[in-house]
């Protein structure tokens with residue numbers, strides 16, 4: 086049924102695109118908050134000036150209008166150095182694959198990149214300390230994202246439905262998480278929750294069916310409802326006598342104590358076997374991403390890089406265990 090609807094929608098969009106394209110005034114230009122914007126004939130949307138962009142509608146019943154470029158054909162977004170805030174709902178559903186955020190930006194608004202289904206990568210500069218509710222919600226092709234080390238809170242539904250996201254590593258600055266941060270991230274395999282987190286928000290990993298391992302620091306003392314709803318086959322990596330290990334045994338979850346993670350155990354399941362070799366090879370081939378902790382564990386020869394030499398070293402290690 087969903088497929089049929091999307092076919093119908095695509096057909097409707099194609100039909101409506103023809104007259105729309107004929108009338109769309111491109112190049113187009115205007116102002117947004119204290120900044121200016123231009124959209125050129127190649128679909129490059131440029132935001133320039135200094136100060137904050139305007140805020141735009143970001144929910145179904147929003148009282149605010151959508152951004153002036155909403156619905157126009159955009160292939161690339163360039164945010165100029167000097168822009169300090171990306172507005173609420175600014176780039177909702179736009180068609181850019183990559184967006185470069187300059188280091189003048191300190192805040193990203195609510196639903197700023199919501200449903201950018203073509204967005205494949207984004208680098209958030211260290212200057213950003215605040216990322217609003219659902220900012221990347223529904224970015225289905227986003228494979229990799231970084232969280233800057235000034236961010237202290239992950240707001241509600243921040244990465245909800247990011248179906249290509251594979252690995253996430255929280256910086257030690259993050260102390261608090263709201264509800265459903267990684268809900269329905271169906272490709273998410275490894276998450277490192279950093280060293281300072283105090284709570285795991287409700288529904289955090291709901292529907293994350295590919296989840297293999299979550300590293301939880303001892304600082305976590307509060308766990309919301311149904312954080313692992315609807316999933317199995319993963320391991321929680323945590324400290325002995327930690328709040329998380331108590332939660333894990335109470336809820337009959339598979340867990341590994343941090344101190345028992347083996348060198349080479351790249352998937353953190355406390356067994357050293359061919360699955361670790363495969364995961365390292367996939368990481369080398371860039372089919373998978375490792376967290377910093379995983380990279381440290383996988384880097385068998387300690388040369389600071391994870392490559393095929395490490396995969397071979399893990400193979401040797403496995404062989405020696407089997408021979409013994």
Ligand SMILES: [Ca+2]
Nearest residue numbers: 350354356361
């Ligand atoms: Ca393993």
Ligand SMILES: [Ca+2]
Nearest residue numbers: 384386388390
């Ligand atoms: Ca190495």
